[in-house]
Amino acid sequence: MKALHIITGLGVGGAEQQLRLLLRHLPVRCDVVTLTNPGAVAEGMRADGVRVRDLGMRSNRDLGAVPRLARLIRRGSYDLVHTHLYRACVYGRIAARLAGATVVATEHSLGHAEIEGRPLTRGTRELYLRTERLGAATVAVSDTVAGRLRDWGVPAARIHTVPNGIDAAAFRFDSAQRRFTRSLLGLPDAAYVVGGVGRLVPGKRFDLLIGAVAALPGAWLVLAGDGPEAVPLRALAARLGVAGRVRFLGECGTAGAAPTIPAVLSAVDIFVSASREESFGLAVVEALAAGLPVVHAACPAIEDLPAGRVPGTTRIGSSSGTTGPEEELTAALRHHVESGTRRLPPPPVVDAYDIRSSSRRLLDVYAQAVATAPLPPTERVHP
Template structure:
């Protein structure tokens, strides 16, 4: 390893694939493209994980720890990475404390658009208040930044933009089947269009109830290990979230020319321009979603325009090429502060 080049550890605690996991893979890949060394560190071994396969396929290094605080602290003390970059509340809380006692600078990215309930709400508060221990804080939307008690940089989520391909015709929901993502709103929308199949890609605590109550045209596919094989089937992505930051699924879809019908929450209005590259609806407004979906279904003459504009939007402001240099600036500032 060239020790003149900073080494970045990207830390997370992950049980399944999701938006944070996609973000970390994209970031690790982008860092390598810019000549920076990185390693993804899973704080605990939760068994087989599609993210590990994606990292291995790209030749990106990763390690798994045993979930104990002192194991992370000991490894930080001996390996001495230049920066620990945390993702998610568990990695944020544990990582910042371990880095503090070992003298490793910390950058923390805050992804969650919702505060959760019960134990998750407690972890969320601890995550936000211990953010003072970070040399740099990054939020993926202004609403997330506004909840942090310390100054942060608002930075777009980002994805690689693949070469243009033809897109499919499925009406799809992609995400965790949990209340904040609004999959129940999607299935209610599907009931208004019994002549069209509605496809659900994802799993979560609402899965059983949704499958029990959904109309016959709702097709449940479960969690997907590799969305790259799924995106070519999709013609429009419907994001019915009650709370959001800047969802990776929206970026991945638009990067492939798939327009998005989404709620106007979190940083989605910065990505989706109503009627231009997609559509925006008030949260839980079934009538608005119905109107937008009907427009997409009937205005086939506009689909090519929506597709091209969606892809161009991501290319300009939400791509790895556009955003990773901003992350590198935060790293350089953290290194200056931490020395």
């Protein structure tokens, strides 16, 4: 089988990194097209031996992208097209239909009120649903997302849940890496360090982490990620008088001067995900693989499981009350600091989210989509 993956962009992000990891484990010949922004993840894919092309899409309304994509699909003689992220799903489904190709889409980022961090509008939903019908299947990265798709009106028979996956061994705690990374970042050996990972955007609510650390004099904070909120968050840390206890690392890849994400997770003592909405919660699963206690708000990777399946996790914001989110987070962190919570063995759920299992499940979706796709007009058998 030969597949073409179409994605909106290839800067550092959860969906982008997930695609790169998936390609390492899919026993399928795969090429990748990015509509725009061939960033650090594109470079990593090329280093892995994947062919990556930049379509050079100029704006959200660059309708010329559709025929360009369709020509590329025809010339590549792909058995299947797989689209990722909203814009790529809309344009890629139309192009694949024009090219006579079977198309599968993965929904990485659908929230209750947002998609890819943008507010959901009636027009956004309508365009999504109209183009969704052009595909053979839609993959949800969690049961939560599958439920949202059904609520939107996507037929249940077209939805397949394939959870995001990780390579757990890559995140295993390393004491030598912990010492080295703490020294590199100027973190005191005895300091209690809070960790956060993700795009610096409003929905991730990293401002809550900075406020909580400001209320805990003995705590430090390491934030791995970049984005439009980088400058405001630095200003907030300075305004609260904790700039000296907060480390902004920017984008952390798999190589280079900045520590890798596994190194960061070895260096910190607790992980926090305060996101208002998540479609899965990949960073939380990575933190659990590193043996970290976790405080989280929205995280379908945990919430979709039976209660009590993931020890060492604390959920905030799950009940109504007079306490605000920052106060609730501060209280949770204070409890961990005062009780001296230590690193834990990775819970069994980490194995359930193994990337190899995810790749096998996705292959089943591919096989079903190709087997049930209608024949192109030139290949239909007439009576």
